[in-house]
Amino acid sequence: MVYRFIVLERIEFENRVLGLKKRGEEDEDSDEEWPDDKAKIVCSSHGWLALFHFQNDNYDLFLSNSLSRRNIKLPPIQNLLNIPESILKGGYLSVTNVIISSSSLDEEDCRVMVIYGRDQRLAFCCPARARVDPPQRSDWLRVIGDSGDHFVAWDLRDPLSPRMIPMVISVDKNNYPVAAQSELELDLKLLCKIDEKFLVVAEPSDELFHVRRFVMLRMGPDGSFVDEVWHGAKGFDYSVPYKTVGFDVQNYEPETGSLKYMDRSLGGLALFIGSNHGFALSGAHFPELKPNSIYFTDTIGPPEWDDHDYRGHNVGIFNYENETFWSFYYPIGLGSIRKIVPSPIWFTPTTPL
Template sequence: MSIPVDWSDLPPELLEMIAKKLNIHKDYVRFRAVCLAWRNAAPKIPRHLPCQLPWLMLPRRTNQDPQSNHRSFISLSDDKIHLLNLPEDSDSHRRCGSSHGWLVILEETPSISILNPLTQSKHQLPPLSSFPNVTKFDPCEIGREYTLKTSDGDVYTCNSKEMRDSFIKKVIFSSSPSNEDLDYYAVAILNQTGDLAYCKKGDQCWKFIDDANSFCEDVIFHKGYFSAVSKYGTIAVCDVNGSSPVVSFIETPRQIGGDMQYLVPWKDELLLVTRYMEVEFNMDQNKLDILYKTTEFRVYKLVSNGPKWESMSELDGWALFVGENCSISFRAYEYPGCKGNCIYFTDDYSEWNYNGANGSHDLGIYDLENGCVEPLPCYPEKFYNGRRWPPPIWITPRVGGSTSVDYEKNV
């Protein structure tokens, strides 16, 4: 005769040990939902969890109610769509990066907001008007609200939409803004000038990393420093911890070819990912339309003896995620729904607001072993008529820091 077991009577220390063995957010949430004893044994904020497989944040659907604040996020691990209420991401806003689970959001004001979609936490970065090359902001000057100066001393103006849409390419963080006890740095790549700018948590203005101009293809935080890459594969290593930035360079033989470059941390090493595209320019009813499609990726590993970039034909079972997000890599077999030796990419080529333009978003999965581009199996293309702006973006779901929002209610 079997003796019935009351699972709620398990010792709290054993439950805590089991909870710490869980590495997937969804499993942790379900663990806490079993009963009150299990919930009390596992902290509400699971600080032990590793970085989670990215979700794909989708644009508004073509037929979506304009008054709706809901945004759709696709989870690759279970092919499910999660709806989150994000009034901060309206049609008048633009996303210009995701890093450590936070979105960077611009609008038609100088404000630069950062938002954690899961916890609804929100902070502010220094405004657009505080960049060193912005000499004046006057909201009364309709159509030319911003006055800017080039490095050569030339002066020009931009309107609020132009600044929102094309001034900043991408923003990344050194660590998660969720941790209120720690400082973090943000680095922004500027689109038109190729400058890198940075700020520290609590700063009121942005500062240029003067020696790193033109290293504007991509930037990541790697081994305690920001590393930025040029079009030709040279790396600028930027230390922004002191009173002024210190920049050193990793001079590699010039990389020729490709349309875009990404830096990706992989294991304990650094990868250069080169993206090749087919681009067409069409005039339709006196309107310029750019059609583009990714055809290939090539991957190189940084070899310190040289230094040089060494070509790679496979990723040892890892997967890379690139786009407007902070580039990231995962050991695929540890994450359901993730395919190894593949590059998951999103549409981050165009710098202009192409809402409603012809064609579809340039996103998918590139298999490095067979050289083929596959569609994302979970992407609901039927909901979109033409390209929608802003484009889809990868974001790593992350909770942490001080918040009153119950994570279980958001997934």
Template sequence: MRFSEQILANSFGVCTAMSTADWSKLPVELLGLISSRLHFAEDCVRFGAVCKSWRISILQHGNYSCSFLPWLMRPQTKHESLRRFYSPFNGKGFRDSFVCKVILSASPCSSDCVIFAIYADNWKMAFVKPGDVSWTPLSCIHGHVDDAMCHDGKFYAIDTFGEILIWDLAGSFLKRIAFTPSRGMDNLVYVTTYLVELEGQIYAIMRLLFDTRITDTPCLTTWCFEIYKLDICNEKWEEVKSLGDWSIFVGSNHSFSISCSTYPECESNCIYFTDDFSGVYYKAVFSYDIGVYNVQNDRVQSLPQEDISDFAFSLPLWIIPSLS
């Protein structure tokens, strides 16, 4: 039994014996001790829902200020429109022209926030700033955009031609840097690249896939990943063979890194990935390609799925729960 469940059990027993107890008037110090020991997002939400004083306590003393481990947003099924969340770290599920991706330069509450969008099936990009009445297209895009990110006051995008494109936050094009991977691509059907920030540096995470329809599995399957770090000063990429004490999460919405010393539940030197490629074959296939890639031994382990849903209109997403 987890600490939070023990607290609830004890509270139920006390309530039975003392039905007139006013739980909103528990000592602030006691509430602080309890809330500081809650480490799961769902426990923090339940604790804060009891009453106003409990919510204030969880916001002041709880672990909400630290990022939670990511949840996976699962795709909707054929028979319902609800989206569900799943945590691979505790095995729990949680209920509760097309723009492909949106990237923010800052908090949406900030007056300095610039919003970048990838649209038109990843072939075009545009941006908008507070006060603008319309989107402004970005120039110098000649290919399919794999991924994009904001970093250190600039906007970066990487395309299928192996180039990274850089703009300032005013939308002015600055430069392009060639990206040349080391591994041969002759036997691969599909390759995509994600941009990730790790310890203040920009990394390109290249995902290599096989078409497994030849073995009667109608989907694309991840074979391995390659990792590169951008040397902006010398305008070149350096291949990286280990992530050390870090793990990286990649997917169609947002890719990010996590320190495994802070979150020991995460397996270090690994890449957690979701299935991004169901649209390649339209609605003819089901998708299975969600798993963890171990950088050290160059192996992929699939994450279990309770059922296989049609991903034609939605994809699983990584999110980081937050109470703020």
């Protein structure tokens, strides 16, 4: 198995793609437990990849740093509540995201949160404690409810007593459920059957953004909408790819508890969304990035997406100011799209590539 990294800041194409073997000869004699090659990459967080194995009754969940060659096995996922065996074996929706509070897993205050199950429940553990405490203390410490479709915060400083902090949301009078600068843009967004929602954190300012991505399920080669086609026993025709057509971004204002629509400006930030947790970087601090833009990749998606002839192609950069798209690696044109599984994810290295 080889990891492929596409370095955005490098202009020359031949120098942009780096290959790194999952395990080298120097790792063969290591006593450290390694994830199986059949484990799938769920997401990434703070320089770590989360890999989940869901075959042959092996449901191991690992954090792997492909640059430092470290692997940390997390407590057994089957110990969590409300995961039917059928969900575990299928792999879908059993583990949909893993979020780490910091890149230093050896720190006592580091927390690993997992989103799992069909109802998107939350659980967390302390990776540093798992290596020094008795086995019973290294388990998932607490299931803390489902994420649902509402805002809520959790204080995890005391691992034995997590505390929920309600976040009351009010609607600003200038807030838009669906925003558009033209009737065509509004029509496209309203026709979308896929309306994905993401939370994006800008560090170190701690700003919180709510991002909505509108994805048209079927798009023609000229970008037009294509009706669903039913072929009876063969099911729906999935020969036409889905495509992102737009975004809406709202900023959470803790003083008023409101989500305020951001009108064609992201304050010079570049937002990153996909299967990993959302994050934002300042264009002033990272001049190689495009400010006021949204860098996006495909998400894992529901199981039925596997029937598509196209998968993993929904990748690009969206200029939030002028509503334009730019393909930075995978071509957006219909004739160039191919099925890519798994979908690319964002990776923020903690050591230089």
